Every structure is written in structure tokens, then in C-alpha cells.
Amino acid sequence: MPASSEETLLIARLEARIAALEAALDQRSRDLRLLQRHACKRDLIAIERLAAGLPPLPLGAFEPVFWQETTDLTQEDVRETLEDLWASLAQVEPAGVDRIAKPLP
Numbered sequence: 001m002p003a004s005s006e007e008t009l010l011i012a013r014l015e016a017r018i019a020a021l022e023a024a025l026d027q028r029s030r031d032l033r034l035l036q037r038h039a040c041k042r043d044l045i046a047i048e049r050l051a052a053g054l055p056p057l058p059l060g061a062f063e064p065v066f067w068q069e070t071t072d073l074t075q076e077d078v079r080e081t082l083e084d085l086w087a088s089l090a091q092v093e094p095a096g097v098d099r100i101a102k103p104l105p
Helices: 005-038 041-051 075-089
Strands: none
Touching: 005 041
């Protein structure tokens, strides 16, 4: 039984719609792969949470999700951590004021 012209038009319209959706999905996939290549870990987590309907993570350098445990400790780690801790406890210091004047041994 041959398809009527109305059915043929419907099939053509649906095939065109499927093609457009597939093209949009391909573009979206390319965009997401580009984001994954160039965005930092925190940004990727924030995007993932927002896309899932969750609130973004609070800002902060000491969030457990970003901890990378290691037994290696460098002098730079200690200085940065102390500066962050002082900044979180004390009033804002004028620019150029260094709370930790002496280098650590």
C-alpha cells in the first residue's frame, strides 16, 4: 500500500527534525569536550553541579573536594597556607603588607 502524500510529508519533516537534533547534539558534544580540555577542575565541578540542578560549591581554598593529599611539603605550600589562614582571620591588610616577613628555614 503506497504512502499518501500527507504521510510522505510527515516522514520527511520528522527525518529533517531528527537530522537537526543530531547536528545539535554533535555541536553540544564538541562544546563539552572543549570545556573539559581547557577548564580547571573546580570549574568543571561547578558546571556539572549546576547542570544537575545543584547549587554551586562555596568559594574557598580549603574545600575537601579539592584536597590532594600528599606527604610532600614544600616551603611554598606552608607560606601560601599561612597567608590564606591569616587572611581568613584578620582584617583586610593594606596592599603591600606582608604578614610573614621572614622566610621559613
